[in-house]
Amino acid sequence: MENDKVLFHLEDHIAYVSLNRPDKHNGLDEAMIVQLVQTAKRIKKDRSIRCVVLQGQGTSFCAGLDFNYVAKHPSMIAKLFLKWPWRKDNMFQRVAHIWRDLPIPVIAAIHGNCFGAGMQIILACDYRVATPEANLSILEMKWGLIPDMSGMVTLSRLTRVDIAQELTMTGRFFSGKEAADYGLVSKLSDNPVEMAQALAKTIAMQSPDAVAATKYLYKKTWQQDTRMALFWERITQLRLLGRKNQRIAMQNGLAKGKVKKTFIDRSSF
Numbered sequence: 552m553e554n555d556k557v558l559f560h561l562e563d564h565i566a567y568v569s570l571n572r573p574d575k576h577n578g579l580d581e582a583m584i585v586q587l588v589q590t591a592k593r594i595k596k597d598r599s600i601r602c603v604v605l606q607g608q609g610t611s612f613c614a615g616l617d618f619n620y621v622a623k624h625p626s627m628i629a630k631l632f633l634k635w636p637w638r639k640d641n642m643f644q645r646v647a648h649i650w651r652d653l654p655i656p657v658i659a660a661i662h663g664n665c666f667g668a669g670m671q672i673i674l675a676c677d678y679r680v681a682t683p684e685a686n687l688s689i690l691e692m693k694w695g696l697i698p699d700m701s702g703m704v705t706l707s708r709l710t711r712v713d714i715a716q717e718l719t720m721t722g723r724f725f726s727g728k729e730a731a732d733y734g735l736v737s738k739l740s741d742n743p744v745e746m747a748q749a750l751a752k753t754i755a756m757q758s759p760d761a762v763a764a765t766k767y768l769y770k771k772t773w774q775q776d777t778r779m780a781l782f783w784e785r786i787t788q789l790r791l792l793g794r795k796n797q798r799i800a801m802q803n804g805l806a807k808g809k810v811k812k813t814f815i816d817r818s819s820f
Contacts, residue, residue: 557583563755564599569607570613573607577669578618579615580617584646588642591649592649595652602656602658603653605673609663610663611663611664612659612665613666613672614664647674648700649675650675651677655762655763656754658676660680662743663685663686664685664687665687667690670689670690671702674709679736680743681743682727684727687724687730688722689719691719692721718733759816760794760818768783795818800814
């Protein structure tokens with residue numbers, strides 16, 4: 552639809568999600584935030600989807616919150632900042648962290664500007680492919696704010712505390728190349744969508760249960776103590792052993808020169 556602020560299409564088990572306010576550098580208004588969360592929920596329910604590529608239409612990935620829109624609709628702040636007692640997050644936090652919560656890998660393809668809320672969205676993705684000249688910033692300091700859209704969850708897993716603090720306290724702009732040096736970007740490419748798509752296709756060829764189990768396992772064990780990591784390895788492996796996709800993977804691994812069998816949709820995780 553022409554008024555869709557988030558575009559979605561599915562091809563070969565890969566979901567392509569595009570932020571679609573190119574005239575505003577994909578700045579987030581209330582409708583776009585709602586549509587992004589709805590799209591992520593749709594992906595979570597569809598077990599045929601094995602990977603997500605997240606990108607922005609136009610000349611930027613996402614310039615953050617659209618503060619011109621916010622100035623005209625101030626009630627949006629209170630509405631989306633409110634957290635219900637039974638939820639772990641508010642809507643501002645959910646629009647970013649929901650991509651980390653998906654059971655399948657999410658790859659962000661970054662070009663142009665990526666500021667504030669856009670930065671926190673990509674940090675919640677599993678992989679970030681950016682152009683070397685992409686322009687990034689944890690820009691909340693410009694508005695007298697701190698990054699409160701799950702940035703504290705994701706920054707601590709990707710870079711050193713002194714780097715995170717300096718970028719947050721200054722709000723300065725830095726390139727895709729610098730972001731890669733800081734650990735905030737996974738790979739650099741002149742065509743990040745093409746590289747993201749190639750990675751997504753490779754992942755989609757693997758057992759969808761084993762891929763989802765890998766994301767689950769790393770969330771459970773990253774920076775945990777040895778005893779807990781070993782425990783979650785055993786528990787996760789038990790959920791894979793003997794299942795249909797694990798048997799298919801075994802057959803394909805032993806089939807020399809034969810046509811490989813197709814994996815079924817994800818049944819676990």
